[in-house]
Amino acid sequence: MKIAIVSVSKRGYDLSFKIKNLLDNDSTIIRCDIYHKDVKTVFNLVFNEYDAIIAIMASGILIRSISHLIVSKVSDPAVLNIDDNGNFVISMLSGHLGGANKLTLKVAELIDATPVVTTSTDVNKKLGIDVLAKDLYLSIDDTKEILHFNKSILESKPLVFTVNSSSDYDYLFNYLNDNTLEMDVSIYFSSRINENEIEVECDNHKITLKPRNVVFGIGCRRGKSKNEINEAVKTVLKDLKMDKSRINMFSSAEIKKDEQGILDLSEELNIPVNFVDLDRLKLFKSNDIQESDFVKSKFGIAGVCEPSALITAGFNSKLIYKKTAFDGVTVSVALGENKK
Structure with a gap:
């Protein structure tokens, strides 16, 4: 922010x-x-x-x-x-x-x-549909429906979520389990729903939620282990109140493509990793990244974790977690457009 x-x-x-x-x-x-x-x-x-x-x-x-x-x-x-x-x-x-x-x-x-x-939903301790979307980094297809949804939620109308069983929606299930209080919430699976969509129905109105692209940029000193990198990632997840299943991709610079700790963590968590070419990193400009004098002098790029995360997250991406160091591991998080 x-x-x-x-x-x-x-x-x-x-x-x-x-x-x-x-x-x-x-x-x-x-x-x-x-x-x-x-x-x-x-x-x-x-x-x-x-x-x-x-x-x-x-x-x-x-x-x-x-x-x-x-x-x-x-x-x-x-x-x-x-x-x-x-x-x-x-x-x-x-x-x-x-x-x-x-x-x-x-x-x-x-x-x-x-x-x-x-705001009414907050003072009445109800979960607004726009709050859920914001917390889980989801886009809303028809924002005009937000008012009707939140009004119906305040009136204790049932809220029905439908997802495709082929996708991992642990982050949604965990969030609803922790945040819906006394609300009447149901979850169904259906093959008619696209894998990257969540259909929500309340009082005969529908909203489609789509996950936005969440990319964790990672930099580290040579030889950092899978467990050391994972501890840094878990700390960031805790700070963001984000479920691990919400991570779409890891990213780093091309110079880290043989970093075994990153490769091992990617394999263990089943999260793909994108190593960004140095030429792309050299051309990348942003007022929001923290430049590293050491990295710039050695490789000619402004940094590793922030620019690689922003590039991998795609067009119109933005940082939601700035470069933070954890004992030789740096992590940042970028948010992009809807996940394809």
């Missing part, structure tokens, strides 16, 4: 740096930038360039400054509102698909503030 923190007062500016310093230690935060004053101009610049905006100011200023920019819950960034004293963190916009609700809880805990979340 890329975050812009916007403030108008001196006290708010100081709080911006406190929040940035805390978020910079979070591997799921790819970038965090600070903006101060001239908020109307700033919001025009950042609204469509960041995944989330943290506005430290009066709610009236925030609402008037972004009202003309709001388009849709599908495309609008998450927007949080915090008072100058850091007493309250309010989820204002794109609570589910944009991730504002979860970011609100995260930031409130970091600065010891009171989180304020008002």
